[in-house]
Amino acid sequence: MPDINKVLEKYSSPGDLIAALQDIQKEFGYLSEEHMEALSKKIKAPLSRISGVATFYSMFRLKPIGKNHISMCRGTACHVHNSETLLRFIEKKLNIKSGEMTDDGHISLETVNCIGACAKAPAMMVNGKVYGNLDEKKIDKLIEDLRK
Amino acid sequence: MKFLENVVDMKKGHEDLNHDRITVGMATCGISAGADHVFERLKGAELQTMLENVGCAGMCYAEPIVTVKQGDVFSIYGHVTEDKVDMLIQAIRERRVCSELLLGHSLEEIEYYKKQKRLLMSNCGKINPLSVEQYVSAGGYAGLVNALKKKPEEVIADVLKSGLRGRGGAGFPTGKKWQLVAQQQGKRMLVCNGDEGDPGAFMNRVTMESDPFRLIEGMTIAAYAIGSQDGVIYTRAEYPLAVETLLKAIKIAEEKNLLGKNILGIQGFNFTIKMKMGAGAFVCGEETALINSTMGLRGQPRFKPPYPAQRGIDDNPTNINNVSTLSLVSVIMSMGADEFAKIGTEKSKGTAMICLAGKVKRTGVVEVPVGISIRELVFDVGGGVVEGTEFKAVQIGGPAGGCVSEQYLDTKLDYESLQAIGAIMGSGGMIVLNNEACMVDVARYFMSFTAGESCGKCTPCREGTTRMLEILDKITKGLGTKEDLEKLKLLAGFIKENSLCGLGQAAPNPVLSTLQQFGDEYTVHIEKKECPSHACKNLLRYTILDNCIGCGNCKRHCPVNAISGKPKEKHVIDQEKCVRCGACYEACAFDAIERK
Structure with a gap:
């Protein structure tokens, strides 16, 4: 487990708030209350301001993600290529809703607004890598591979 | 002022671009199509030829893209997926053209590029994004050198004369914006808005990933013109490759004295660029929200006035321009304001980057002269709608924009013409819709x-x-x-x-x-409670008709096991389980499934 004090080492002013939260999330996968309290002390900003920022931006997560993380793109090009149906398909397959994690903690799912891979729509990111031109079959295989 | 050739090894750049060379397009689109695997395979083949990764030439529809230069023969290959790479390797070894994968021997030969005019994108897909040597050899930094020979106010006058308007969407004259900031006292800030949150727009990502020095050069010229020493690029954390590329490019520019103190040996001309990442908020594309976000606050807009030019980051006068706008500045200062102003229409000058996506045959990023008709863009550049469907409309400008239906297809792509029919130029995201879209x-x-x-x-x-x-x-x-x-x-x-x-x-x-x-x-x-395009899922219902012969094909295609039935007997769809994906409807060879 990374050390929170080490992660926050280079941050000292309230202007660093977003960058610091991004670093915490990168190391721990999400923002816990303890981490936000530690940040509050370090950059001398009230906890209310930190939680205000953490809940404003959609990228920040307040609960842990799975070992594998799927971000389904819901941009316009993906929408006209039926990404909503694909999302329902993934939800049924994993038996979770967007924003949740499977019981075994293996896979979590969320939607994102646009990953800028519109020319490859419908697209999604799995553990940070973009997969395009998706259909049920490809997704099925991707998820089966993740389960292995 | 130092000569450019004393700062950057131009000979190396020249050699790189003119020797035998194999390139693989490795921007985000390319990688998602498997370009990284293709690169590894080419590397493993030990072809004794220089192998480089380049950015995106805009042909997302034909990714992965490989170019090969052997002697006088230059070839562009498309759809080079991993299973086809051996065929290409064989051809390279035999020093012949691989005709099965060939798209053309130059971009101009390819239909997609015939109506394009590539100024801002001229390096995209050609140079190694992180080779400043190749950038300079391809004409880079000529704009900055030209600018530095002039007084700052003359540079602003040039940008005004070029007719450049903000490519972020609002279309405010860039030179005027600069004048406002240059008049202010105190520490002036220069911000590049790379927070491309508009769904359907990804041209800024392409520029940042494929030609980062173009943006850095444009920002340096802007900094000289408005008298700023502090630059910030604000971009999306959702673009990891763009962030990584820019960080590396900034470091290289600093090492070459193209950023930092006394740039190109000019005493007192100091300029640095910092990166700030957004955290997923569309509203941060708005100037005042962006300013709040760079200061570590919630990205909420505030009242204007005061305008950012008067009070921006930390209450300092702040100039904010979009990635394309700043990159075009380097083009303008290099080709000359008058030449730039010859392109386009009376009120809208130059070229615009447009993202073609949706139900169009050729998807990707294109650069076209402003004033081209929407019809030309969709049908000549994009190749029309996907096979077997009919054109319905184009959505341009994203969540702030509007539609262009068939009757308005001859509308020109410029700020005024689009506004007149209820659409906007916006950042240039264009989604083509066919008869399947509701x-x-x-x-x-x-x-x-x-x-x-x-x-x-x-x-x-x-x-x-x-x-x-x-x-x-x-x-x-x-x-x-x-x-x-x-x-x-x-x-x-x-x-x-x-x-x-x-x-x-x-x-x-x-x-x-x-x-x-x-x-x-x-x-x-x-x-009628009906959706004529069968797109609204709640109004949609699939049922199996009596002419079902029980072949079981629909059952096999159903991704959620919603279809049951014995072989050779009529099958049934469980409406509770059905996700209305239409897989059964597509699969049935006997028209035994009704869609209503």
Whole structure:
């Protein structure tokens, strides 16, 4: 487990708030209350301001993600290529809703607004890598591979 | 001033670009199509030829793209997936053209590029994004050298003369913006807005990933013109490759004295660039929200005036330009303002980067002269809609934009012409829609986007967009009434007039534009409770008819096991389980499945 004090080492002013939260999330996968309290002390900003920022931006997560993380793109090009149906398909397959994690903690799912891979729509990111031109079959295989 | 050739090894860049060379397009689109594997395979083949990764040439539809230069023969290959790479390797070894994969021997030969004019994108897909040597050899930094020979106010005058207008969407004259900041006292800040949150737009990502020095050069010229020493590039954390590329490019520019103190040996010309990452908030594309976000605050807009030019980051005068705008500055200073102003229409000059996506044959990023017709863009550049379907409309400008239906296809792509028909130039995201798209559903999609992205500060936007979304939801579920259409129009007018920032003021546009051009689709949803395009899932129902022979093909294709039945007997769809994906409908060879 990374050390929170080490992660926050280079941050000292309230202007660093977003960058610091991004670093915490990168190391721990999400923002816990303890981490936000530690940040509050370090950059001398009230906890209310930190939680205000953490809940404003959609990228920040307040609960842990799975070992594998799927971000389904819901941009316009993906929408006209039926990404909503694909999302329902993934939800049924994993038996979770967007924003949740499977019981075994293996896979979590969320939607994102646009990953800028519109020319490859419908697209999604799995553990940070973009997969395009998706259909049920490809997704099925991707998820089966993740389960292995 | 130091000579460029004393700073950058131009000989090396020249040699790189003229020797035998194999390149693989490795921007995000390329990688998602498997370009990284293709690169590894080519590397493993030990072809004794220079192998480099380059950015994106804009042909996303033909990724992965490989170019090969052997002697005098240059070839561009498309769709080079991993299973086809051996075929290409064989051809390279035999020093012959691999005709199966060939797209052309130059970009100009390829249909997709015939109506394009590539100024800003001229290096994309050609040079190694992180080779400043190749950038300079391809004509890079000539713009900065030209600018530094002039006084700052002369550079601003040049940009004014070029007619350049902000490519972020609003179209404000860039030179005028610079004048406003240059007049201010104190520490002037220069911000590059790379927060490309508009769904359907990815041209800024392509520039940042494929030609980062172009942007850095443009920013350096802007800094010289307005007298700024502090630059910030604000971009999306969703673009990891763009962030990584820019960070590396900034470091290289610093090492070469193209950023930092006394740039190119000019005493007192200091300029640095810092990167700031957004955290997923569409509203941060708005200037004042972006300023708040760079200061570590919630990205909520504030009242204007004071304008950012007067009070921006940490209350300092701040100039904010889009990635394309700043990159075009380097083009203008290199080719000359007069030459640039010859391209385009009377009020809109130069070229624009457009992202073609949706149901169009050739998807990707294109650069076209402003003033080209939408018809030319969709049919000549994009190749028309996908096989077997009919064109319906183009959605341009994203959540703040509108539609262009068939009757308006000859409209010119410029700020005024598009505004006149209820659409906008916006950042240039263009989604082509065919007869499978339901315009009510498209309007509902954009409203759910803006309602979700409303920052919540002002009531008209926060509450208004939510109420509009509820009504659109009702209509797409077949529960709408005639009065709902009047309510939509009423709310739209109110939100447009009373919202604090551009996000709210433009939020009703997709609804108003579809109501105006596709009003009959709304009426069918309300009166007949039907979706003519079969896109609204709640109005859709698949049933198996009596002529089913029980072949079981539908059952095998159903992704959620919603179909049951014994072989050679009529099958049944469990409506509870059905996700209405249409896989069974596509699979049935006997027209035994009804879609209603």
